[in-house]
Amino acid sequence: MIDPNFVALSRWQFAGTALYHFLFVPLTLGLSWLLVIMETVYVMTGKEIYKDMTRFWGKLFGINFALGVTTGLTMEFQFGTNWSYYSHYVGDVFGAPLAIEGLMAFFLESTFIGLFFLGWDKLSKRQHLAVTFFTALGSNLSALWILVANGWMQNPVGAAFSPETMRMEMKSFADVFFNPVAQVKFVHTVAAGYVTGSLFVLGISAWHILKGRDLPFMRRSFAVAVGFGLASCLSVIVLGDESGYTLGDVQKVKLAAIEAEWHTEPAPAAFTLFGLPSQDKEETEDKIQIPWLMGVIATRSLDKPVEGLSELMVDHERRIRSGMIAYDGLMKIRGGDASPQTKALFDAHAKDLGYGLLLKQFTENPAQATDAEVKAAVKTTIPTVWPLFWSFRIMVGLGFLMLFVFAAGFWLNATNRLEENRWYLWLAVLAIPAPWIACETGWFVAEFGRQPWAIGEVLPTFLATSSLTTGDLIFSLAGFLTFYTLLLVIEIFLMQKYARLGPSSLGLGRYHHETKRALTMK
Amino acid sequence: MFDLLDYATLKFVWWILVGVLLMGFAITDGMDMGVGVLLPFVARTDAERRIAINTVGPHWDGNQVWLITAGGAIFAAWPAVYAAAFSGFYMAMLLVLFALFFRPVGFDYRSKIDDTLWRSAWDWGLFVSGAVPALIFGVAFGNLLQGVPFHLDDMLRSHYQGSLLTALLPLLNPFALLAGVISLGMLTVHGALWLQLRADDPVASRARKTTVALAPVVALLFLGAGVWLWFGVDGFRVVSAPPHDAASNPLAKEVARVAHAWFDIYAVVPAAKAAPVAGVLGPIVAGLLASARRPGLGFVANAFGMVGIIGSAGLSMFPFIMPSSIDPRSSLTIWDAASSHFTLTVMFVAAAILLPIVLGYTIWCYARMWGRVTADQIEAQSHSAY
Known part of the structure; x- marks a missing residue:
């Protein structure tokens, strides 16, 4: 039987490592384009200060990127190690975007990133700019493919179940790629990354401006970040609204729960x-x-209703009962029954097989489930509402707060009154954690709101695990906790050290800490 | 969609492609891992270590993608293998993963703080992140050749025998450890040849001595493993199975354990013998070329050697990918663990378009960064170099 503790531990591990990974991803997505913008200005104008900006913010980018790569490895392994039935059941569909992500995106960003850091003296200006551009393009393409994969978990289009191979199989690659959920998620997620990168540069620049250090450098950094950030923040909000519309169409339960x-x-x-x-x-x-x-x-109308959870659960009960017939048919087919009647019956109910599988947490044989078991299964078809309700409101609230930070910064910068408004500069510094909290709560809404499904209406989460033991999970969780805590402490230590040091960390001899030292030595 | 290639051919092509990705990993990232293994020994001062690290500095991250993409390709092309192997080898996979954690941060963070303890801690981190995965990948192949204790139930869910130490310790048996040492040895030789090409003395000359001593040992151990496989390890043979183009269902076949079955392929396809021959000759020739101070050619020879060694393991098991020691019919083969015809076609098209592009810009990057890394360069770029 299903051990709820084991399932819970598997979920905690995946959620924890995925949310941890996403501490580093959005900054990579956004900061990489800011580097492209800064370096483009350098190549076009020849002003050295823009090269220094690219290199300094690039240094902070590197500190973050290293942990993005480290924690991304975990994600690549974890479907197989901890969600092996999931891997078997949907690998035919889900594996493809992941493999293409490797071929198209990971190779691109990872091959060029080394030249970004170490190729300044070996490449021409334009070649180096191309390297920076391809790194940014690679990271953003990786977001595209992983969100195609994730979009399919939310809304599994373009695939069908095969009783012979006991798994989902891809029928249309175009349907999987152009999945509306995947497309809105991609633009919403990368725009959130751009906001993260912008606020990071904005906040750190504001801190240096408050201290009166390296003003020409930091003012320019602020200006680049505030423009890019304002445009991105508006996009996130508009595209988030678009996500709401898509949910109303294909993920009614999640929308009603939010x-x-x-x-x-x-x-x-x-x-x-x-x-x-x-x-x-x-x-x-x-x-x-x-x-x-x-x-x-x-x-997008005034006359169509938004369905409530109670009404949706009435429909779920119907689908669970239909799923029982599908499960019965599946067992007969796998037992060798090749009659056309059985096949026709199975085909008629196949789209509800996932609902039938929900009964597996209460009985070994869903085909024979009692009314009480069906009622119990219906209760599990919706996620716990209050965490979704509140996470969503935190995310949206922070979105509007950040919009204010960017809009006010844009206005103050354009009217040249930034330095006299110290309250604003402090606000910009204090707002640095906001995009991270918004991203994490956003992912929580997306994935917790998908429950009880690993693959929407196809595969329940509790069935998707590997056949491991609680002991295995405790060991791996302890390992992740130890290493991830250690790595986070080291990362934050280095990040704040270099952020405070500013462009003096480049060792060029012309920035605040170096010129100050030169003066005192005289 | 389009029937570019028939299903059976595509299943075979994907066996080749996964092999190519694993060999690509050994040739590119294996070299970085070898450098990591050698780092504490052939480079002693901080300046020497920075020289060694910066020979792979611009490339290690791209190289590591060969491993990641091999994992992704196994997921997409052989979902049943990805599911059974990654969850079955749970403890071993975690060890590899935890060791790999030290690579990105080791490279990027090491030289950002000027402190002896900090730097030497990361140097050992880079050593672990090279040595542990290199060893365990070999151990994994050693266990595949002996069969793995897993079975599939009637819902095709994979179950592995044992948990925690009762799952891990049986994997560390003598034959598997020998395979692990061969893998560690060949990647170390590869890294040493790279250091001779790209590092300044004294790092390069120490790496040369290592190569000359270690390369023949790798050849000898590989030969020994072959002899052991013949006398001491029973192979697996498919007795009856659905046609090659049937839908993937591992439980529909009969499998027997037969002595010497792992050598069947060399009788059926004599050309396959080229793989073990290359596996023995490659490292020997590489060692000779290193002592003749021709590390470039030696690097190529060792690459052929590694292709031969990995190829021998794959060919010997053909068509098996992951044989089961406790329920032979649950064994996964290239014919019954593959994705659907449609998915294999989509993935084949993607790989055929993207792999040449990847190779193109990878070569461009190596060409731009070519040249010997010297102590003077590191000194001049002490704020930006790794």
């Missing part, structure tokens, strides 16, 4: 700004609502 909408409301549905969702009572208490807004976001 909104804590327990019952279908008359159209156009209201948006719940705040409230206290209760899973037991199936309602949200003490709500503050904005009329109409939800209906407009999710359906």
